[in-house]
Amino acid sequence: MKKLEEREKLRAVFLSLFFFLAFQGAECQLVVSPVGPAVLNALSGSNVSLALAYSGAADPVVTWSKGNLIVATWIINSNSTPDIAPDSRTVLRIEPNGSLTFVNVPVSFTGTYTAELTKSGQERFFTTFTLKIFENIQNVNLSTRPSSVIEGTDNFTLQYSMLQGVVEQQTWRFNGREVKNSSRYLKARTSLVILKPNRSDTGLYTLSLTNPFNNVTTQINVPVFYGPDEPIVEVHPALPFYEAGGSLNLSCQAQGFPLPTVEWTFGGQILPHSQQGGLTLTNVQTSQGGVYKCSLLNEVSAEKREKSVTLNVYERPQGSPTCSVLSVNDITLLYQCGWRGGTPQAHLSFPVLSNTSTGTENLSLTVNASASLNKKTVMCLADHPVEQNKCNVTASAPMNFLPSVETTVDPDGKIVVTIGCLSGAFPRAVVSWSRGGEVVVNGTTDQISSNTTQLMIRNYNLSSFLGMPNFTCTCLNPLGRQRGQIQLQGPSISDSSLFQNPNGTIITLTWEVPPTAIVTGFEIQMKGPALLSKSGVSSDTKSSPDGYIFLQQKPASARSADIFPLDPNLTYQFRIIPKARLTEGPPSKIHRIGPGGGLSGPAIAGIAAGIPCSILFLVLLCGLIYLLVYCKNKNRQTRYPISRAVEKAKNTQIQPKPAPRILSGRLKSPPDYNRLHQTPSERSVALPTFVPPTPVRVATTV
Known part of the structure; x- marks a missing residue:
């Protein structure tokens, strides 16, 4: 153009x-x-x-x-x-x-x-x-006449209107295909007429309006309402009969648009169902057997269809069998088994406990507690014509346990110590409390929890707790008992450690507390230069008489504390003070960090003890060496026969002066072994130091 x-x-x-x-x-x-x-x-x-x-x-x-x-x-x-x-x-x-x-x-x-x-x-x-x-084509709107298109009517018309515009050409399309005049479609100046509409005419209609200056396309989805067709009713699962207590689903469907609404009725009453027309029956009972009618309605065309289905329901005991065991007077055990409902009622028995005792619906069997029943699994057999089922129960004596201690402070400022005694047992163990042989009962100071597993003691002074005798809690059921004893102790720390980051600017203190200690909080103290502020300048802090300053206050549940920032070029000492309200316990060991920390007290004590031990070890070693050398030289001397004259001269020979004693710390001369062989009465004086005689040349007469 x-x-x-x-x-x-x-x-x-x-x-x-x-x-x-x-x-x-x-x-x-x-x-x-x-x-x-x-x-x-x-x-x-x-x-x-x-x-x-x-x-x-x-x-x-x-x-x-x-x-x-x-x-x-x-x-x-x-x-x-x-x-x-x-x-x-x-x-x-x-x-x-x-x-x-x-x-x-x-x-x-x-x-x-x-x-x-x-x-x-x-x-x-x-x-x-x-x-x-x-004019530019603007605000084109498509509509249908009538507003609802029902299958089987004579016709319906698609009409367009616009706010302004001059149309040079209009094009109609249905689901993307151009619509032309035919026996079913008739195009007019501003409309499209569909003759004898059916469900296949449901779809997307598109109108394109054009002129030399602009074109506009608009669409409309046209539903053609139809149905419902013949209903289809199904039951899932499909069975000849259904057990009471079970579940089943009924579905009712039919072709139609809009989707037909479903209504289920039973015994003249409307039943609740899902939007898709499904009817779910859970825990179905025999009274629910009968004829169920499904009605389908097309709300636009007002067309309605119905169909029915018959359900046969037989009763089954409800749920599953339940087993339990109870304590009777803390002496005997009561085993129970139950499975309610059912026609006929379920037959129940405990084969392990008795071959003759049986029951229906509920069975209770009392037996004397014995060690053979401890941790023994007892099975209840539940026999029903529809289903055979079972349940298990295990009785157990109280297990070993450790009492626990928890310390808090109530709003009145009293120290509250809670001692807990919990032992795994079935039936549940009953806990009794005693203090120094006397039974503990609820009062102003002592209070036992409703389940008897906790004892709470309130007092203002720590000394009141420390003066109390041992507490004993006893957990008891028919199969046995377990006892736990605890002696409260003051605030203390059992162990502590210090860890620092690679730069030496942050440390973490960790500590442990004895399980029976009464602790309501911790105080972190430091000795040394003041901590650095955020600007890097040290801040002055007032010190206590012993040189330690207060850093942090931690609650009783805390087991660690971070301290920063530190100067890695300076030396610091840290300790933890456990507290029970206002009473302080012994501080933890002192943790030192920094280049000028020096030797700790234990290190100095170790060195002091090691010096004399080292000297003694050297003396003993030297004496042993000297003795070995002496014995070796003596064995090498030549032995000859000695005459009586020579022997006499030898005996009367003047003993030379003893050699001066070696200074302390050196080896001494070996002792006189001849004297060592004398009896105690003969050794009235101290044994002389042995000095070897001067060698003498002796002639031998043969």
């Missing part, structure tokens, strides 16, 4: 130029022709010109007409004002060359315009233009 208009425009320009060059300056026949296309499209509110060219006469009279109505007249190049129709003066304007211009052209100026040029004494010449004014 655009190419055709461009060709017409070029052709008109060429003809105008040709006529102008061929007849310029010559007095000949008047010729007029359009400049550009003779068919013009314009948008409402825009400016458009019907341009023409003439030749062969000067200053002809131009007359513009719309159809048979003259809208403007003027003598070209004259000084007179163009004569324009009164209702068109705000829109029309004649150009100096005789062309007609439309200013802010409205849609009503669409039409065929003829330009007539005349010159006195010459014939009239005409040229015709077609002007189409379009």
Whole structure:
């Protein structure tokens, strides 16, 4: 279309130029022709010109007409004002060359315009233009008549409306396929008629409206209502009969649009069901057997259909068998088994306990407690025609346990110590309390919990708790008993440790508390330079007389504390003080960090004890070496026969002066072994130090 208009425009320009060059300056026949296309499209509110060219006469009279109505007249190049129709003066304007211009052209100026040029004494010449004014298509709306389309009716119509716009072409599509006039579809100026609609006409209808300046597409989903068709009723699971207590589902369906609503009735009463028409029966009973009727209704077409189904229900005992064991006077055990309902009632027995005792629905059997029943699983057999079932129960004596201690402070400022004694047992063990051999009962100071597993003691002073004798809790059931004893102790710390980060700026103190200690909180103390502030400058803190300053207060449940920021180039000492309200317990061991920490007290004590031990070890080692050397040299001396004279001379030989004693810490001379062989009565004086005699050369007579 655009190419055709461009060709017409070029052709008109060429003809105008040709006529102008061929007849310029010559007095000949008047010729007029359009400049550009003779068919013009314009948008409402825009400016458009019907341009023409003439030749062969000067200053002809131009007359513009719309159809048979003259809208403007003027003598070209004259000084007179163009004569324009009164209702068109705000829109029309004649150009100096005789062309007609439309200013802010409205849609009503669409039409065929003829330009007539005349010159006195010459014939009239005409040229015709077609002007189409379009508006942008806006706010297109699709609707159906009637609003509800029901299968089997005569027809329904799709109608469109719009706020404004001029449509040049409309196209209808159904589910993407273009709709054309046929035996089922009839297209009108602003509508589409569907004849004899059925369910297959349900779908998406699309309307496209176009003009040279814009196009608009709008859609509408049209449902065709139909049904319900023949209902289909099913039961899941499909069984000849159903057990009471079980569950089943009934479904009722039929084709239709909208989906037919389902209504279930039984015994003349409407039953609750799901939106999909399913009916669920849970824990069904024999009274629920009978005829169930399903009704389906199309709420739009008001069509209704019904169908029925019959259910046979036999009763089964409710749920599952339950077993339990109870204590009777803390002496005997009462085993119980139950399975309620059922026709007939279930037959119950405890084969392990008795071969003769049986019952229906509920069975109770009392037996004497014995060690053989401790932690023994006893089974109850439940026999029913529909189902055989069972349950188990295990009785157990109280187990070993450790009493627990928890300390708090009540709003009145009293210390509350809660001692807990809980032992796993079945039947549940009953707990009794005693203090120093006396039974504890509820009172002002002592209070036993409702389940007897906790004893709470209240007092203001820690000394009141520490002066109390041992507490004993006894857990008892028919199969045995267990006892736990506890002696309360003051606030204390059993162990503590210190960990620091790699940079030495943060430390973490951790500690443990004895399980029987009464502790309501902890105080973290430090000795050393003040901690760094966030700006990196040390902050001064007032110290206690022993040099430790208070850092943090921790609750009784705390077992760690973080301290920061620290200067890694300085030395700090930390300790934890356990507290029972205002009473302080012994502090933890001192934890030192930093380059100037020195040796700890235990390290110094270890070194002091190690020095004399080391010296003693060296003395013993040297003596042992000397003794080994001496014995070796003595064994090497040559032995000869000795005469009596020589022996006498030897015995009367003057003993040399003893050698000076070696300084303390060195080896001494070996003792006189001859004296060592004397009896105690012969050794009236101290044994002399043994000095070897000077060697003497002796002659031997053979």
